[in-house]
Amino acid sequence: MADPHTGWSSGDPQAVLDGFEQLPGFVWIFEGPELRVVAANPAVRAAVGNRSGLIGEPFRQAVPELAGQHIFELLDQALHGIRSHGYEQRVLTDRDGDGRLTEAFYTFDMAPWHNPDGSVRGVIVQAVDATGVVAARQAAETAAATAERRYRQAAGLVLELQRSLLPDLLPVLPNVQVAAHYLVASSDLVAGGDWFDAVPLPDGRLALTVGDVVGHGATAAAAMGQLRTVARQALQSGGALPQVLAALDDFAARTPATRAATTCLAVLDPTSGALEAASHGHPAPLVIDASGDSRYLPLAPAGPLGTGAGPVPVHACQLRADDVLLLYTDGLIERPRQSLREGARVLADTAAAARRGMLTEATTVPQRLPDRICTLVTERLALAGGGFGDDTTLLAAHLLPKPVAPLHLTLPADTTALRPMRRQMSDWLTRIGASGPDTSDLVHAAGEAATNAIDHAYPSGTTGTFTVHGTLDDQGVVHVTCTDQGRWRPPVPDPGGRGRGLTMIRGLVDRAEVRHTEAGTTVSMHHHIGQATNVTTVATAQAAGPHKQATVVEEFAVAVIETPTGRVLRVQGPVDLVTGPQLRAAIMQASRGGSLPLTIDLTPVTHLSSTGVKILHEVGRIITSLRVTATGQSPAHGVLELTGLGHLLPEATASGSDTGHHR
Structure with a gap:
């Protein structure tokens, strides 16, 4: 059993066979486009029941109850060279042959099986039965939830009252x-x-x-x-x-x-x-x-x-x-x-x-x-x-030995200025002590104001600048102005995008005004900021401890992930005037022009501008089954609710509730 290319041997053939037969996990080996079963160790036979004629039979005929469980689809992807993984995936099989399905959970890896020339010969599946682990965790979670509920009913009312007061x-x-x-x-x-x-x-x-x-x-x-x-x-x-x-x-x-x-x-x-x-x-x-x-x-x-x-x-x-x-x-x-x-x-x-x-x-x-x-x-x-x-x-x-100096930036009215503006403003807000949510809101609002200056202030083909100035007053209010020296062009009627920037700004900060003069336009934003107080129990404080926020990465990237429940487009970094076209192209490619259902994961997005909002509104009319995911703490979540896209979030769909302001 030596590899002709490397000379490396897998060992004595009988020992390899004996080991294969005694593997604690199970291994399937399928060959050809019909996925005929050419090898299956005893753990496999225990998982699906002792079915006669298993070896040599097409997998779809051997285990027909897997239809609709997305197993066959993943195997077909492996035949086309796409490897996939599943973690504690629920699988239902008819082990006893009486039509009753038995539940089990498996962590698996489906990989193409290649010929020496690199072509795909079939598929190799290896898996571990995680049913016991899942059951133990579910029991522990249920017990913990019950204990937590009883504790809150008996004693948590005082803590909640304190927090509210x-x-x-x-x-x-x-x-x-x-x-x-x-x-x-x-x-x-x-x-x-x-x-x-x-x-x-x-x-x-x-x-x-x-x-x-x-x-x-x-x-x-x-x-x-x-x-x-x-x-x-x-x-x-x-x-x-x-x-x-x-x-x-x-x-x-x-x-x-x-x-x-x-x-x-x-x-x-x-x-x-x-x-x-x-x-x-x-x-x-x-x-x-x-x-x-x-x-x-x-x-x-x-x-x-x-x-x-x-x-x-x-x-x-x-x-x-x-x-x-x-x-x-x-x-x-x-x-x-x-x-x-x-x-x-x-x-x-x-x-x-x-x-x-x-x-x-x-x-x-x-x-x-x-x-x-x-x-x-x-x-x-x-x-x-x-x-x-x-x-x-x-x-x-x-x-403090000395206060943090005010923020003052003068940048070219060009899309390349958006990323350094966001980074420098975020750094300044961190230095003055703004919380993560306040920083996200202010950076988003200033980004929209800068985008408007870049988009509207200067005629096409001309150059200009815009200025961002930020101060913190003795009442805890941040004042940010974004000023240009041009004259805004009237917006072209476009319900999908134009005009959303100012709406977003007013929703993200406490107060905002726009002033147009002969000298230019100034957008003024005012936002009261604060640091969250720490009110908790001794036990919770000792168990959790403080944790620093993860470093935010400002690099834009997209990735398509195949999951048992469908295709997911994961987006990270800023979505703005610069990266918006890349996002739209990635969405259309992942959905095959809108013909396939798609979930867009915006949780890692650091900045979702009105450009990104416009794109989501547009593709929402093209893709018949579009969903968007973003955790409640992510910058994108609040923007989605603020701009009429909250219905795309899974929790909104599940609850049937309308969307509301994020703050």
């Missing part, structure tokens, strides 16, 4: 970065009473507050929500720190559920570093400087809220650039068999170590300093004490 987002500001972690106690019986907030004030300062309500459960969660609302309203109305605390004290005195709550309130001027802080029965804030040294602010706390403690002393001090201010609740320093003084020392040491640590880019720890400190401090203190006996809140504010 605490801020969803923390502001992203030019001179200070903010992060917060809220860990629900290890025991459901003691959860429910902490709150935190970060409120940009009308004069440009930032108010930071944490607090703790006496009691636990839904009543305490509702009470903390009331106190947070009172504090936010008093702060946003322009009240000074003593007035805000007086309003909280008065409210707590008249509301039994909030009486004896504790709170710490700090107001920071991010420009000058001036800080005012005061406490009603609450631990003092901690400051970590650039070298990692720590100090507690020397507050003189008054009694808890609503207990008649009277006016609270206000401590004023100056933070230096690069200082980090930490506000927290006592759950972070209350440790078993340990005094509060010792717990405070451990917190200071842990926070200082988190500040000093030098991290590589490969780590999953967040790179933003306040996020890093919150993550490492809560992880390490939970590990040291075996979890927390009470709800735990940590709020961090990093006074």
Whole structure:
């Protein structure tokens, strides 16, 4: 059994045959266009039943019940040189010959069997029975789902109530970065009473507050929500720190559920570093400087809220650039068999170590300093004490050494400028601290504005430029303008594409205006951005941990994938004026001019412009059975819903619901 070309031998023929007969997986070997069975090991015969005359019979006649299960079609593709794979594919066979079909799951590989001259002789199929693995996983998933449902019914209501009452987002500001972690106690019986907030004030300062309500459960969660609302309203109305605390004290005195709550309130001027802080029965804030040294602010706390403690002393001090201010609740320093003084020392040491640590880019720890400190401090203190006996809140504010400079780009009004514009704008948004969804929305909107400038501003054959300018204000609003020096040509009536760009811009950002003058056109976009707060249980935080987002690849590529359920066109990278024609050609080729059903997977798409939207509308009228897939977190998903293409998504088809705004 030696290969005449290489001289390599597969071994003793009898040993090869014996091994073939005892392979744990099964092997079929088919020959010729009729796919006659020329070899099948015992595992095959166990899978389909002991059928007489199996060897030498055409496969379609030997196992006719496989018709309609897409097995024969994959074998035909292999005969034409296309190899295919299946993972835990369900297959139904009549093992006992009585017409009743038995279910099994197989992971398989179908490959062409070649002659020495390279022509296809037949097909070789090797497979492994995955039925036991699938059954075990399904049982585990069912058990986990049942346990999760029971847990949520019994205890998850408190966590959901807390999440609804605490801020969803923390502001992203030019001179200070903010992060917060809220860990629900290890025991459901003691959860429910902490709150935190970060409120940009009308004069440009930032108010930071944490607090703790006496009691636990839904009543305490509702009470903390009331106190947070009172504090936010008093702060946003322009009240000074003593007035805000007086309003909280008065409210707590008249509301039994909030009486004896504790709170710490700090107001920071991010420009000058001036800080005012005061406490009603609450631990003092901690400051970590650039070298990692720590100090507690020397507050003189008054009694808890609503207990008649009277006016609270206000401590004023100056933070230096690069200082980090930490506000927290006592759950972070209350440790078993340990005094509060010792717990405070451990917190200071842990926070200082988190500040000093030098991290590589490969780590999953967040790179933003306040996020890093919150993550490492809560992880390490939970590990040291075996979890927390009470709800735990940590709020961090990093006074930046200098703000990120505004974005300013001047680029040629040409399609080649779109990719560098998106990359540079995305980098700038990352530097100012914008979240992934906010960055995606703003980059998409700016891309549409730039596309309009390229498409409409200058007569064909002439050159021009456009300018993109971005700033972040002290209320956490990003302002982006896209300006050209041309005069937009009137749009040609085209329901499939023209005019969709401005519609997309207005749907992606909070507010947008277009201003035409003799000097050119300016598209102004305004969008409030924020960083998501981290509200979770100790167990979930320890199990999941933080994860960095995968690096976004801006290379356009398409690939056709044959699956048991049909043909899929997978698209990655940006779909814009440059790559749109390539996408349209790939769709028409994969669907054979629209004659074949097609699923287009847009999950890896980094940018879906109005050009791509127009193409999808056009091919949707040509291809009779077109589906589009995109995960809910992908940039394409929101654009599809926003532009009237949500009906192509599988979930919309399954639910029968209409599409809505993605944000």
